[in-house]
Amino acid sequence: MDRQHIRVPEGYFDDLQARLSAIPSSQHAAVVRPWYSRLAPYAAMAACMAAMVVAGNFILRRTAPSGPAYDEYETMLSSELIPNTDPYAIYHDSDDVYEVSLEDVAEYLIASGTKVDHISFIIDE
Amino acid sequence: MTRPPDELERLFNGIVRDYSERLYWHVRRFVHSHEDADDIVQDIFMKIWTALPSYRGEAQLFTWIYRIATNETLNWLRKRRVRAALSFQSLDEEMERRIDDDPWFDGDALQRQLSKEIQKLPDRQRGIFILRYYEEMKYEDIAEVLGVSVGSLKASYHIAYEKIKSAVKDLD
Structure with a gap:
């Protein structure tokens, strides 16, 4: 390694080997989990x-x-003081059936x- | 054929014993920082441990190991480059600063200049140069590590060598 002229801290490579040699045992500890731990993420999602x-x-x-x-709002809505924007109410008949009598028709015609x-x-018809 | 866990661990410890120092220097020449090289080497050996059960001997063990190490290092450089670009900085300038400020460098000005000229090479060409010049690896092995043809390797190394030689006097 003379071509690069770089030093390392004393004892570094011994320390490095010791740390790297511990990888298998640390991975073992991470891998051994109980079977129900695999269900934990799904249980967490369901709980959320x-x-x-x-x-x-x-x-x-x-x-x-x-x-x-x-209640006051509802009254104002039904008396048409404020516009009714409910599409169902606009496009469908009201539950209250208002029958137009002949007298109502005559009154309208006279007024017009x-x-x-x-x-x-x-x-007479 | 799956190896039993004991055998895998023995094989891994052998790799640690034979390659930890070599891989450290390999990485160090790319990243110019002792701390970063230490981190990357640990990641490399984690990958080696994870991939070891699937190693079937299709490639020589040492080219397989160096392939993992080189890919991991090049990935680190790529991420670093993106991070530098997002901060409107240059990775090449950062690396030059590292070479200048490295407390573990004990060469002279010429050797420092050599490191800087090597640093200016594109990542893959730099990898070829490092493996050939510092590791003295055969072209056939470098081709296996990097997944390129021997012909293109020789051409690439020759270009890199001439580039550095013209920039630095009295190359070793």
Whole structure:
């Protein structure tokens, strides 16, 4: 090794050999594990998922709207003071069935300026 | 044929006894740091221990060992180069600084310059030069270690030698 002119600390190579010789025994200690240790990562994942579901459910229940303020909101929504943005309510009939009577029709026609003759024709029909 | 654990351990301890010092110097010439060379050598022997059960004698033992050592060292250099680039630094400049500041270097200015010129070679060409010039390995063995043809090895070594010779006077 004369071609490189580098020294090492005294006793380094003896120490190095001792450390390297310990590799097999250190690897043995790492490898010998009980059979159920292989299941540990999957059990941890399942526990995390369960914790997320429970915590999420708890938070959603706690933050779900309720109380007098929410009741007032519902009333305002139904009286159309604030727009109803629920797609289902927009595209589907309401549960409350509102039947239009002939009187309602006549009133509407009179208000819109329809001639009386036409109105009586429709009513008689 | 699987070897029993006792035999594997005996074989490994023999490799430690015969190759630990050689591999240290091999790595040291690449990384120019005693501490880094020590770390890399430990990683190399961990890999050797892990791969030993699958060694079937397809290659000579020492070329197999040197292949692991050289690949591990080149991988270390590659990672170091990426890390240096991310910090907008040059690995080559870092290595030159290491050569200048190495407390374990006890050669003269010419030998320090030689180390710097070798350091400037591309990684693989440097590996060829180190194995041929310092380890005095046969071209056929270097070809097995690096997985290249003997012809390209000879050409590469010749180019490296001439490059360094012109840069450094009185090459050994």
